[in-house]
Amino acid sequence: DAGVTQSPTHLIKTRGQQVTLRCSPKSGHDTVSWYQQALGQGPQFIFQYYEEEERQRGNFPDRFSGHQFPNYSSELNVNALLLGDSALYLCASGLGQVNNSPLHFGNGTRLTVT
Amino acid sequence: AQSVTQPDIHITVSEGASLELRCNYSYGATPYLFWYVQSPGQGLQLLLKYFSGDTLVQGIKGFEAEFKRSQSSFNLRKPSVHWSDAAEYFCAVGPLQGAQKLVFGQGTRLTINP
Numbered sequence: 001d002a003g004v005t006q007s008p009t010h011l012i013k014t015r016g017q018q019v020t021l022r023c024s025p026k027s028g029h030d031t032v033s034w035y036q037q038a039l040g041q042g043p044q045f046i047f048q049y050y051e052e053e054e055r056q057r058g059n060f061p062d063r064f065s066g067h068q069f070p071n072y073s074s075e076l077n078v079n080a081l082l083l084g085d086s087a088l089y090l091c092a093s094g095l096g097q098v099n100n101s102p103l104h105f106g107n108g109t110r111l112t113v114t
Numbered sequence: 115a116q117s118v119t120q121p122d123i124h125i126t127v128s129e130g131a132s133l134e135l136r137c138n139y140s141y142g143a144t145p146y147l148f149w150y151v152q153s154p155g156q157g158l159q160l161l162l163k164y165f166s167g168d169t170l171v172q173g174i175k176g177f178e179a180e181f182k183r184s185q186s187s188f189n190l191r192k193p194s195v196h197w198s199d200a201a202e203y204f205c206a207v208g209p210l211q212g213a214q215k216l217v218f219g220q221g222t223r224l225t226i227n228p
C-alpha cells in the first residue's frame with residue numbers, strides 16, 4: 001500500500017521563476033493538503049483540495065496556487081519565486097468527509113531558490 | 115487564535131532515560147491533537163492522536179501522551195528512550211472533521227546521548 005508520494009525530491013530554481021510540485025495521495029484518500037516548512041520551523045498550512053476544489057487556504061499569497069485531478073493527485077504551483085520560498089514542501093492526504101481522520105504526510109520536496 | 119507552543123526547542127537525554135516533551139495549545143473548539151515525528155530529510159510520521167475519551171493515549175514506538183484540558187496541554191512521554199528516537203517532534207492541533215488544516219508548533223529537537 002503506497003503512502004503519499006511527492007516529486008521531485010529536490011529542486012533548485014532561480015528567483016522569479018515558476019515551479020510545480022506534485023503529490024499522489026495515499027491509496028483510498030480523497031483530500032490533499034499542502035504545507036510549507038521553513039528551516040527550523042513547524043509546517044504551515046498552505047491550502048487544501050477536495051473534490052478538485054480549493055476548500056481552505058492559509059495565509060499565503062496568490063502566487064501559491066494548486067490543482068487537484070480526478071484521480072485525487074495534486075499539484076502545487078508557485079509563481080515569481082522569492083528567496084523566502086526556499087523550504088520543504090509537504091503534501092498530506094486524508095479522508096475529507098470522515099471525522100477524526102488523521103493526515104498522512106509525504107517525504108516532501110526540498111525547494112531551494114537562488 | 116489557534117496556536118501551539120512547544121516551549122523546548124532542543125532537549126538532550128541519555129539513552130534509557132525517560133522523556134517528556136511539552137505542548138500547550140490554544141484552540142476555539144474541541145481540539146483534535148497530534149504528535150508527529152520527523153527524521154532528518156523526511157516527512158512527518160504520526161505518533162499518536164487524541165480527540166475524545168481516555169485522556170492518556172498510546173502511540174507507536176512506545177510513546178504516550180496525556181491530554182489535560184484544564185492546562186491546555188498535550189505532553190508526550192516515553193519511559194525509556196532509544197538512540198533511534200533522536201528526531202524532531204511536532205505537536206499539532208486541528209478540527210475534528212478531516213483535520214486537514216493543522217496548526218503546528220515550532221518543534222522540539224531531541225538528541226540522545228549514548
